Structure formats: C-alpha cells, structure tokens
Amino acid sequence: MTTTSLRRGTAITLALSPVARYVLRRLLLGVAMLFVVSVVVFFFTQALPGDVARQVLGQTATDDQVARLREQLGLDRGVVAQYLDWIGGLVTFDLGTSLTSGTPVADLVGTRVANSATIVVLTAVILIPLAVALGVAAARSPGGVVDGVVSGSVLLILALPEFIIAILVVVLLATNVWRLFAPTSILDPAVPAWEQPDLLVLPVLALVIGSLPYFTESIRTTMTDELTSEHVTWARLCGVAERRILWRHALPNAVGPGLQVAGTTLIYLTGGIVAVENVFAFPGVGSALTAAVANRDIPVVQAIAMLLATVALVVYLVADVLGILLTPRLRTALT
C-alpha cells in the first residue's frame, strides 16, 4: 500500500469505524466484481450457438423473416452497443424485455425469484439449526452414535446426485410407497408460494437432505478442531467444565468458519436447485434459467445470471462481516 492511499485511509478513519470501512471496501469490491461478471455473462451468452429469432419464428421461418425479427429485437447491432445498452439498463434496475414473450424480464422472473427464495429460506431455517446441533453433538463424542451416522451419511449422500434424492423422496413420500405429500410443486401463480406450504414440503426436504451432511460434517470438523485446540486443552487442565468449554470457549471460535459454510450452502441452494426444480416441476428461477437458455431468451438468461451472482456476493459479504463481528480475533485484527 502506498503512502497516498494510507493517508486517504486515515482520512476515512476519522468518519468510519474499522468494521464500516471494511464493509465499504468489500461493497466496492463487490460492485467491481459484478461488472466483471456482467462482461463475462454478456459475452458468454452472446456466444451461444443458435438464434432466438429462429426459436421464436419456428423452424418454418425464412431467412428474410429471421433477419427482420433480429432487426426488431435490436440483435443486428454491434455487440458492444448491445452490451452498453444492457449494462445501462441494469444500473437503473431495468432488466430489459424478454425476446420470446415481449414482456419485461422483471415481470417474467419476479414470481419465480420469490418462489425460489421461499424454498431457499425455508431450507436454511431448517438446515442451519439442525446441522449445528448434529455437528456439535458429533464433535462432543467422537466415535459416538451421532458421529457415526454423520460420517456414514456424508459419504452416502455426497455420492447421490441431487435429482436422485429428489426422485427417492417422491417415490417414498408421494407416489409409490406412501402418498403423504403432493409429488409436484405446481404452485398456483395467483397465490404466494408460502401460502401453499403443502407444495413446498418435498423440495425443501430434498434440499435439506442433500445439503445437511456436508454442512454437519463441516461444523463437526470445526468443532473438533476447537475442542482439541491448545486453549481448550488448557481450559480443561484448569478444571473448566466441559459444558462451559463448549459454549464459552469452543463455539464462539467456530462461528466464523461456520458462517462461511452456511454462506456457501446458501449460495449452493440458490444456484444449484435446478435439478430439484425439474423433478418437482417447481416454477423457480433455476427452471426459468434452463428454459431461457433453451429458447435463447438472452435477456432472461443474463438477468438471472446477474441476480445469482449478486446474491452470492451479498451472502459472502454478510457471512464475512458477521464472522468478523462475532470473532474477537478477527475483529481486533481490523484496527
């Protein structure tokens, strides 16, 4: 770091606390990263083979008509001009217009974003406490029942692709063995997703099952490290009770890494639910992305890709900031 930037840094210090300064820096970094992502997304989607005009007009279209539609859609202009148009729209929160349906992208994906957010949040609400409880329990008694089940199921479930879990859940709980729940999530578009909870059970269950082992295993590893660390051993030697060691000495130090794992899991849930959405016919953002790619509805693909990138950046930022605030060692390192 040069002296100039150090000085500038000191100037800001006057107004901002170290944590606020850190958040600000991360935010600026995040925006810069989004710009990079936007360039990658834009030029990558432009490079997809196939043509939306041909998709819209069908295989019976003549070259003349394809050319005319491309002109109407503005696809005949230079790539850079198209990019500038698009990015200009993005910063004013204008996601553009779907090429296939002619409706604003925001209208098209709005409900789907809400639907996906609903099952991701529901999954997180169930997953996080469950994983922490199981991970801590496993770490406290290595070689015990919980530890054994966790280690075993991690291998088993990591070996199963997400959609297989989803199919097993359907076969077991909705169609062939028991018919307890609705096998598909054909949400009524007129009603918010959270008012149709019976249609959310199975996708949430499949997502919880799919992400629980990894999450639990990470918590267990972190906790085991903490419980076998020097300061914990020292505390034990001093006669501090196990329970106090767990809650006062080990857990607080595990919060930072735990948040990182939670963040990773959340991002994975947000972006990686396409397979689960397909099995349950869930009208979410993942299936919208798949359909948009198939139709070459580029503005929709771009909007969803940017949304997922933004969510990922925000989640990591929040996880990092919370981790710093909750971990004394990291908090003090900032000043």
Place this chain on the structure above:
Amino acid sequence: MRAPHPRRARRRASAARAALAAALTLVLAAACGGGSDSTGPTGQESSSGTAAAEGGTLRVGVPSLSTSDSLDPAAATTTGGYVIARQLFDTLVEYGTGGQVAMRLAESMEPDPADASSWTVVLRDAVWHDGTPVTADDVVATVQRWFSEQLPPASSLPFIDPARVTVVDEKTVHFQLGYPTMTFPDALTSPTTAIVPASFDPATPIGSGPFKLGAMEPGTRVTFTANDDYFVEDEPYVDTLEVISFPDSTSEANALIGGQIDVASAIDPTLIPIVESGGDGFDVFEYATTGTLTWQMNVEQEPFDDPRVRQALRLAVDRDQIVEQVYAGHASVGNDVFGPTDPAYDDTLAQREQDLDKARALLAEAGYPDGVDVELTAAPIQPTATRQNEVLVQQAAEAGFRITFNEVDSATYYGDAYGTYPLSLSFWGFLSIFDQAAFTIVDNAPYNATHWQDDEYNALYQQAVRTVDDAERTELVHQMQAIEYDRGAYVVAVFLNSITAHSTTVTGFEAYPNSDGPVGYNFSSLRFDG
C-alpha cells in the same frame, strides 16, 4: 459434570431445542397441510368428484409450456401455442378421429369439379366469444392476415392468392387459387390457420373455439373457461380447463398419481408402468399416430449422395427392435414413406426389413467395402429421440456404418447449420402425403434437410395435386411413394403412439391419429364421469 452457570447453559441449550422444535413444527405443519388437503391448493376435488358428470375443472398436464407461447394462432410455433389455438379458435377443417379431413368451422369445402383451381367454403352457424356471428368477411380478413409480414410465413399455402379470396355471401367464401390443387383442405387443418375475427387483437384473443381465455401465466399455466355458445352440442363438458406445464413427462405422471392433475398428456412410453403402479384409479389412452422421428440423409454430401448407400442404411435398421427397445412396443414400424392415415397411402409396398448382408453388399458396391464414417447430428426434440439415435448407431454398425452421434440442443440443431448435417433426425408427420411432400420433399420444399430432388417424383406430384378424381389421384400418389421407397432420402423407421395417462374419472378421449399433440389437443370432449 457440574456446570458453573447451569441456568445460562440450559437457556442456550433450550434455545437450540426451540429452534429445532420450530423447524420440526414447520415440517409437520406442512405435512398436515398436505395430508388434510390432498386436493392441492386449488381444492378442485369437489368439482372433479364422482358426483358431477358435467362441469368441474379439468386439470391437464403438458410437457411443456414456454414463455414464447403465442395467443395469436398464426404466430404459434410451440406446444403451448398449439394448445391455446385449439381451445380458443377453430380451423375450417381438421384431421378428424380417423385421421382424415373433417369439417370444423366449415360446413362444406368443395373444389371446382374440373381441376380444383378454385374452392368454395360454406361456414356453419357459429358465433365469436363476444356473441357476434362468424362471417365470410372474417374468413377473408384472416386469410389476408396470414400473409402479413409480421407473422411467420404462410409457407404451407403457396397456392392461396390473398387478393382473390372473395365473399360470396354472409356464410360463403370463394378461393380462386394461384394454381389448382387438391391439397387445399389439408393445408387448412393446421392450428396456425385458425379463423379469427376481422377485428382480431392478440392481446385479447377472441375466437369461436370451445373455450375462452381465462388467465395466462406464460410458461407455467393457462386457464380457460367454457364457451357456452360453442357450436358442438354439449361441448365443452367442463366449466374450466387448466393447462399446467411440466418440465418433462415424469413429473407429469407423478402429479397424476398424486392427484394434482386429471390428465397427463403426451407421456413417454417408459412411464406407462409407473402410471399402472399407481393403482386402479388411473388409465392410459393410447393410439397410433402418423408422427415420426425420421432420419434425414443429406444427398449433397458423401456418402448419401449415392442412392445405394441410402438404401443400405434403410436396410441396416431393425425397425421391430427399435419399436421394442426404444418404445417398449408403443410404436409401429414405418416403411420409409410418410402419411399412413392418408387415403392415398400405399400399403401394398413390401414392409422393409433389416437385411445386413444386402446392406453391406450395397455399401461395397458404392465403394465402401470397409464401411463408412458418418456423423449424425440430432437434438432431444422428443423424449425418445436420443435413445432412437443410440439404437441406430448400434444397428448400423453391423452393416458397416461407423456413426458418430453428435447431440446438440434444439436451438443449436435448428440454427444456421440446419440442412448441412450429413445425417440428422427430425420430427415430422401429422400431415397429408401432399403436405409432407410440400414441406420436406418436392421441388423447393423449404425444410428439405435431405436436399433430395427427383424430376420424375416432382412431375408426378404436380400432376397428382391437380387430379380431382380420387382413384386416379391415388394411383399417382402410389407411384410417388414407390419412388421414395426405392431411392428417397428419409429413413421412416417408426410411427409414434400418442400416450395419455388419466384418472379413470375422466372420459371422452378420442384418437386423432393425424393431429399434432395428444388427442389433437381436443380437450372439449373430455368430461368427468361417475
């Protein structure tokens, strides 16, 4: 063990327990929701119950709706667009339950008895959804609209001259054609040629069809309400029709078994056992169609520029094995010509069987004694397409074709490279023999990915379409099909079955073997029955 701050520790522990409990309650609440209300959020069980023979809400699954589904029939290019067109609008004629042309909005459609250079259409008594009558003016306006530059090309209608379509009286329209043709009715069966009012606005689509548009959620669900003034007596039987999109037919079959839909349309043959495992409450409605996944051999490139190589590939294919392995028996063998329900179809041609010795001999004769490398390009345009291609690769290898299967997605397949692939697979059928030829074979057929041209065939076609006498025309068509059979460029190995799984409470299914889509998307005859 004795904790120094037992109260504090317990409070934290109980907080964790509370969180767990909350999570479990959420799951249980959701579970109870599903258990007590097994009909799903829309709660239609009462209307679809056994008590009501008429009315109710019929929930039909389709794979799949898309955001590009059009409310304008003339712009329909997707499954959803066709589904919508069939409910809201009527075509003048349709391919009926026998697969042959039947009247729909037209009461009659007659050619000039001499040479079919003009046709006269008389409309039946029908009204638009707003109550005004369907008139000859509307038909003329619709025809002129087809030729608008804003819409996909009316390439199936080269013989119609929009300037010479005239009103005779309120119910009668006269078409003076650009050239005489007997294909006139065939071309007017497509849902894209549905008749719309002269004042048509796609934003608020008004038609004469069995259903009116309710709510449209693009790519997810379309709801229709019954048109009580529909001209077919008693139809539609249900009050409301919901068409619900599924990403594939597996989830569709699951939703059927779970009671979330009443009809799972267009399901994959491999799902029939799954539906049957669902118990007595479900049934399968199945019929043979003219739809076919056909291989296209490009005659502008080696090796298929040589007719012997084309015949060799046709002889390498074991059609019965494809029917068994790919379709589990739910398909029928093809004979390298199209249109099995067409009255002029030649069913006296010997069924082509696999003959590996002859195939190898033909390849050797054509200069490939050690076999030949071929690239097959195809997209998963139907659920069975990939499996059918994989089986071809195996079968043809035995005759000396070393096929590399290059699978691409549908948008790539139909992109700029379409028509340049040496060997490819497309979905065709649901057309008359003449229309199939006009689309994919004769003269400058716009979608002829084989580029096969045959002067004798073209001359026969031009003569046949102008021949009004049925027997004479049939004889000419037989000659056309014999040429295709001997030296054509399509491998028509199988015709697909239409398979619809449904709750046993739903009846009224009818076969439409030459119409695209399950039961030709004619959902107005479906009803709930005790």
